[in-house]
Amino acid sequence: MTKTTLLRASLGLALALPAAAFAADVPQSFTATYHVLQGGSPLGDATLTLKPAANGQFEYTNRTQGTSGLAAALGASVSETSDFTWAGKVPQAVSYRYEMASALKPKTRSLVVQGGTVQVQDNKKSYTYPAAPGMVERNTLPLALGVALRGGAQQVSFPVAVKQQVETQQFKVAGKEKVTVPAGTFDAVRVERADEAKGFSAWYVPTKYPVPVKLAQSDGGDLTLELVKFQGK
Template sequence: MTTRTLLRAGLALALALPAAAFAADVPQSFTATYQVSKGGDPLGEATVTLKPAGGGQFEYSNQTKGTSGLAAMLGANVSETSRFTWAGQVPQAVSYHYQLDAAIKSKTRDLAVQDGTVQVQDNKKSYTYSAVPGMVERNTLPLALGVALRSGQKDLALPVAVKQEVENQKFKVSATEKVTVPAGSFEAVRVDRTDADRGFNAWYVPGKYPVPVKLAQKDGGDMTMELVKFEGR
């Protein structure tokens, strides 16, 4: 995958309409609460928050607390915090911090974008690679998909900053399905990842929420998030 190809993919969402058209169309602040399960068993709760951070940046955080089963016994908590700027409809990455705290394990990962370079510190290992315009990261990816769906897009490609490189990840609206979660029952569009067999599925109600009402991901654990409550704009 060449840098030029990734550049075109990353800008596809941002350049679909003039930037001024997006000013009132991207979310500015909200709080979404989810229940989290692993392999069908209750695990905990997650709070996803978006808020302005000043200087044209926004902060997007996902705080997951283990409240059931082994996660509660181990006191497992995961914190993910991102800083980004809206590049059209894309939450373009500025920084990302991951923190896992548990009785038997801890892990951190930090990502920072500066002067066209991505610097990653993964526990004691360091990685450096070139950034791509319109690049997001793992935490803001569901938000990027939700905002793109609101503009009617069905096939999506996004450059995603991961540990050692930028991945050109592809997603497709595969079906419309009825989904029942604690927040209610919805006619939702299901989005699947198509460039790799990673078991990523997300259900959105684009006219109502910028984040999924349900998200299931097998990569990194058979985890499911279901919306409980949403507040914001």
């Protein structure tokens, strides 16, 4: 469960247009729920929520609760909270916090962008490095990709704030497939990692949802997310 920080795919696209220019083109609020499976077996449930916050920012949360197996026995849960501003069609990072709770070892990580600098606190370790324009972080990356796909992108590259640096990560549309999840059956586009990192696939219906209907990743375990319900504006 320590790796089920869900939907953390690494993506990117930096546009220099003002956020107001695309106010009608980017999502303002929604709630999406998913079933989480490991090796095809139920593991937990995840809820993603986007809502407006103060000072023109948005809050994006991702909460996962273990409901089966060892994850349930340990009371394992993961919470990720991001604050960002829409910089054109990019959810540009302002801050991020990760918290993993369980009966074993809890874990926290925070990231704050201040004055062109990224400050990271990973449990007891601290890191500082320069920020990049149009920079996103792992929690909002799938959202950034969904917005890019809706705009017609076939391949995207984002500067991503990770633990010790800004990392450029690339994704591409690899094909179209019919996908069945609890929310229904969809004609989706499959997106895969396009750089040296492998083990990630996501299926989007960009004309309908800004987040994947299905996501599968092997990094940290054979994890799959399947959309159950989406409510949004």
